[in-house]
Amino acid sequence: MAYAEKIKQFGESGFVPDGWYWLVRSGDVKVGKAIEARFLGTELVLFRGEDQRVRAFDAHCPHMGAHLCDGFVEGNDLRCPFHFWKYDQSGKCIEIPAQQDTSKMPGLRSHKVAEAYGLVWLWTGNPDDPEEVPVIPELRGIPLDSTLGAQFTKNCHPNVVMINAIDVQHFRSVHQLIVDLEMKVTPLSDRCIQFSNITPMPEKNLFLRFAKRFYHKALTYEMTYWWGHTGSVMVGPDFLHFYIIFALRPTLDGKTEGQTLLVTKRRSGLFGRLVNPVLLFATKLVGNYFAKGDTIIFSRIKFKFQTPIRADKAIIDFVEHYEKQKSSENYKVEIA
Ligand code: FES
Ligand SMILES: [Fe+2]
Known part of the structure; x- marks a missing residue:
């Protein structure tokens, strides 16, 4: 078999190895402001809470799909700009102005991110893997x-x-x-x-x-x-x-x-x-x-x-x- 035919993953865009991938510069994520980011086909919203930590969620609200980068950061939570549903730092829906009970509402998928060397990095593998951001x-x-x-x-x-x-x-x-x-x-x-x-x-x-x-x-x-x-x-x-x-x-x-x-x-x-x-x-x-x-x-x-x-x-x-x-x-x- 020719050498090139033995290669299945190397150089293939359809294969994304588990890893830390850089998203944006840390300085672009200011306290109290949500911004958009993207990794391949996944649209993300990033924000820095009042505790200085950066969080990342799927970008679109599970209610009607508004982009959450237009929303409002409240403490360490995020409020959708459209009907003001509010999500906590784990992505759980914790408030709907027009309805008392939020317990059955879908949450936001949260993504594992870390900051190092002035960048925000996204971990694409199993979130429970304790892998460190690349070091020298x-x-x-x-x-x-x-x-x-x-x-x-x-x-x-x-x-x-x-x-x-x-x-x-x-x-x-x-x-x-x-x-x-x-x-x-x-x-x-x-x-x-x-x-x-x-x-x-x-x-x-x-x-x-x-x-x-x-x-x-x-x-x-x-x-x-x-x-x-x-x-x-x-x-x-x-x-x-x-x-x-x-x-x-x-x-x-x-x-x-x-x-x-x-x-x-x-x-x-x-x-x-x-x-x-x-x-x-x-x-x-x-x-x-x-x-x-x-x-x-x-x-x-x-x-x-x-x-x-x-x-x-x-x-x-x-x-x-x-x-x-x-x-x-x-x-x-x-x-x-
Ligand atoms: S689209 Fe987000 S609250 Fe309605
Ligand atoms: Fe070179």
Whole structure:
């Protein structure tokens, strides 16, 4: 069987692996105001209650279908703009002005959301799964500072954007890297897989021999792919690692909407206030470097992985990992 025919889930818009997907920027969800959001075919209403927590429900009122983003946030509850039915923070209908008894009224389907790195994220798997929002493994549990980088759209499926970061052939051709990276694969869990470069810094010239002093083991480049379509990168010399998260989500028409996140350790006091903005800006430049060069390829590609070669090993490993991912029925998409 041809390799491309064995692939069932990878790059398929109809398959949405359970995961955390970014919805909107946190700053767009103000206390006391409802806004609309969308994930694939699911229309959502988001609002921030007086307790500062963001909640997400199906967008349309089960009475007659008014869009609840035109409604009113009251404390941590939401009132429909049409006939003023009121829903509590779990989505239960708790008040109907024209009727005493609300006990038999349908509620709103609520969605599991979380905030991290300045974004609101939607969990599409089983709501009881205790899965954490994607992290950079090296920074797990450490207080962080982060800023939002570029927002972008790519004319291909998120999987195609993701494998770009482990596509060692193209690092040399498109990005003119003078080293051939070799990726070691480490599954971190059923849903999370890590690729780390094990190639040492070469010593071809004086500059590289100097640079090697800052890369004691290998040229540091570590990419961690989480459930869903998010990747986190660690890159840089031994004494200063840069951290970038690429949060991607699929669209109904087979494209990718992405948001880059720049992350660093929180540093306290005046030192932190001075140094961290500089570091985050430097991280942004690193991120831009990665993003540059592929744009023209992504604008016209008709992705079909037909002829894998040995140098595609990391990509093949990722495809295999992705083929094992699960998808709950909640956010299923019918592609025309
Ligand atoms: S449509 Fe919402 S209360 Fe009637
Ligand atoms: Fe690239």
